[in-house]
Amino acid sequence: MSSLAPAVSVVVPMHNEEGNAGALVREIAAALAGQAFEIVAVNDASKDGTLAELQAVKAEVAQLRIVSHRNNAGQSRAVRTGFMMARAPVVCTLDGDGQNPPADLPALIAQLTRDGAPGALAMVGGERVGRQDSAWKKFASRVGNGIRKRLLNDEAKDTGCGIKAMRREAYLALPYFDHQHRFLPALMKREGYIVEFHPVSHRPRTAGTSKYTNIGRLFASISDIMGVMWLNSRSRQTGGWEES
Numbered sequence: 001m002s003s004l005a006p007a008v009s010v011v012v013p014m015h016n017e018e019g020n021a022g023a024l025v026r027e028i029a030a031a032l033a034g035q036a037f038e039i040v041a042v043n044d045a046s047k048d049g050t051l052a053e054l055q056a057v058k059a060e061v062a063q064l065r066i067v068s069h070r071n072n073a074g075q076s077r078a079v080r081t082g083f084m085m086a087r088a089p090v091v092c093t094l095d096g097d098g099q100n101p102p103a104d105l106p107a108l109i110a111q112l113t114r115d116g117a118p119g120a121l122a123m124v125g126g127e128r129v130g131r132q133d134s135a136w137k138k139f140a141s142r143v144g145n146g147i148r149k150r151l152l153n154d155e156a157k158d159t160g161c162g163i164k165a166m167r168r169e170a171y172l173a174l175p176y177f178d179h180q181h182r183f184l185p186a187l188m189k190r191e192g193y194i195v196e197f198h199p200v201s202h203r204p205r206t207a208g209t210s211k212y213t214n215i216g217r218l219f220a221s222i223s224d225i226m227g228v229m230w231l232n233s234r235s236r237q238t239g240g241w242e243e244s
Helices: 021-031 050-057 075-085 102-113 135-152 168-172 180-190 214-233
Strands: 008-014 037-043 064-068 090-093 121-128 164-167 194-200
Touching: 008 021, 008 075, 008 102, 021 037, 021 050, 021 102, 037 050, 037 075, 050 064, 064 075, 075 090, 075 168, 075 180, 090 102, 090 168, 102 121, 102 164, 102 194, 121 168, 121 180, 135 214, 164 168, 180 194, 180 214
Parallel strands: 008 037, 008 090, 037 064, 121 194
Antiparallel strands: 090 164, 121 164
């Protein structure tokens, strides 16, 4: 791995993603070829061959870094670990299941770092077009997204989309809690940052199984939304600051 700091870090949380891990790393490397980047794969205490698959592909992709949790801590903690380990000022995330095509990464990065972008722009979130999930899962997500959007006013149509580009320092300023990754637009806005969105593609899972159920996600989301509403109610903005 080069000692020079990369311009972009890609954080990929993975738990039991044998059959997806290696191919996904290769795709990310191909999508960002020609850029100074690193890939931080966070193995969240997988019990299958995920770690071995990542170690094998590291021989092909020099930009890959592998970080392994000793205990399973969930997707949000894996994302946070990745951000803490990341060396670049711009950090992208995508899910380890391979359903977020890495080919969409350059467009999100370009939108976040473009000339003339608002100074407070801290995140560009993907919004899935042609989502490749079951009808029931898509229905449950529409209901959940509608409730969340109405209660939190975060302007996000699809917070469940794992592919995002963010400013590292902005993410690390956010309050952390389990399931935080589902509420990043609202939390960014709470800190006074601007969030934009970009349409991205989506594809079916080809290996492994989903780590979430609709019922489990629903019950977690109810308490999480109430918690974020409380956080928002306790927020006060400075309007910026000057040092003298």
